[in-house]
Amino acid sequence: MNVRAKRVVGLLVAPVLGTCLLAGCDDGSRADDGQARSARAQEQRARQVADAWRGSAAAAVWSRGYFxxxxxxxxxxxxxxxxxxxxxxxxxxxxxxxxxxxxxxxxxxxxxxxxxxxxxxxxxxxxxxxxxxxxxxxxxxxxxxxxxxxxxxxxxxxxxxxxxxxxxxxxxxxxxxxxxAVIASKPPESPVAPVREGDAGGLRGLTRLAGTAADGRSVTVRATHGGCDDGPVVKALETDESVVLYASVKGARSGPCTAELLEQDVEVELRGPLGERVLLDALTGRPVPSADR
Structure with a gap:
């Protein structure tokens, strides 16, 4: 995987997953519950984005453009x-x-x-x-x-x-x-408002689309993470009209750490070919940008 890092002056405190770290409990049950709630919140946001795009004016514009x-x-x-x-x-x-x-x-x-x-x-x-x-x-x-x-x-x-x-x-x-040489069409306005990074169960943003497999059964996207985690995780919610990607990080650790912004290419396998389905980012509610936009 290709990774690019940028260091920023200052310290960040890594996100705390669940309540176990704060309470000092000695088993993982509460942390597991917190992770499960985060996963549900992320998927619910992805579903909200998919529902908003279904049959929307934005979807119609997307179907007629060059992207x-x-x-x-x-x-x-x-x-x-x-x-x-x-x-x-x-x-x-x-x-x-x-x-x-x-x-x-x-x-x-x-x-x-x-x-x-x-x-x-x-x-x-x-x-x-x-x-x-x-x-x-x-x-x-x-x-x-x-x-x-x-x-x-x-x-x-x-x-x-x-x-x-x-x-x-x-x-x-x-x-x-x-x-x-040809300039891409202007992406349509999203029918759903974005959420802030870290909301909806700890969603993170996607920088851009890095590539699509020849058979359309996987996409590679560039995702962000920090210096106090084990890297990005990107999952897909697939419908007949769209593929909504929702990104987060794994292994987030508490305590001070250097304020690094890292980018990593992540390949996401799909159940079926992407085809003409719109590829969306759950965080922004917009199509995942390509390098040419």
Whole structure:
């Protein structure tokens, strides 16, 4: 799993699960009861979100838009040639040797495999390059030598679609690094209000969608946790219309600890393919954001 941490000055007190830690009891029954109540509260919130979205105007807007469900950047088909290149990509360390073309058009067409099209604005090549080339420093680097506008396939909320993409030529590679060029639709307003982090049985937020399995039977999301727990837990409530993810942490410990905000990728297995069901975050009541939104 990929983990990214950010340290903040100060101390946090880790959440206390149940009443056992406060009362100093010597068996785990009260703590177990507290954990069970938290789990029920989390699932109830997920059910509230699912019910609010069912048949809503927001669901109708979602069904008509273009919402990517996978990373907008696709590495070369051959994969990385070396560990150094992989490290360079992970660090987003690129250098540009040559010129990038201006956009050839302001609009591009999304074409779904299942039928239907949608016209959306396009990113220019320079903006697309800057979206993944975040650094140009010493150490392992990948060299981009040019780009052209082409197409690629990507998983979306309405199934697989062929979309415009910038194809960036990499020094030493026969296949390009692709960056989706079409801009995602604006997500609809949620029909249910968010709750505060920590409410509803200790719900935590999801940073973004990190990927969807090819068969749609699992999704990978980036979840947050702190320095006084054993990491995030993400569960799913599935209905015919939606998949509501509800995140929490496991192994929260009491007492002072460093104020770290950690992010971790968590794969969540589903009972059935995600398909055209909307993927929702129980905390916010909104669709889980993708990297391209």
């Amino acid at each position: 990517p469900m996978a990373d907008a950047v696709q590495i070369p088909q051959s994969g990385w040639h070396s560990r150094a290149d992989e490290q360079a990509y992970d660090a987003r360390n690129f250098t540009l040797r040559g010129d990038l073309p201006a956009a050839t058009t302001d609009q591009g067409k999304v074409e779904w495999t299942s039928g239907g099209t949608l016209t959306r604005p396009l990113w220019g090549a320079a903006k697309a390059y800057r979206s993944f080339a975040l650094n140009d420093t010493t150490g392992p680097r990948l060299t981009v030598t040019g780009a052209k506008l082409g197409t690629t396939a990507i998983a979306t909320s309405r199934g697989t679609a062929t979309v415009p993409a910038w194809l960036f030529t990499l020094d030493g590679y026969d296949s390009p690094l692709k960056r989706v």
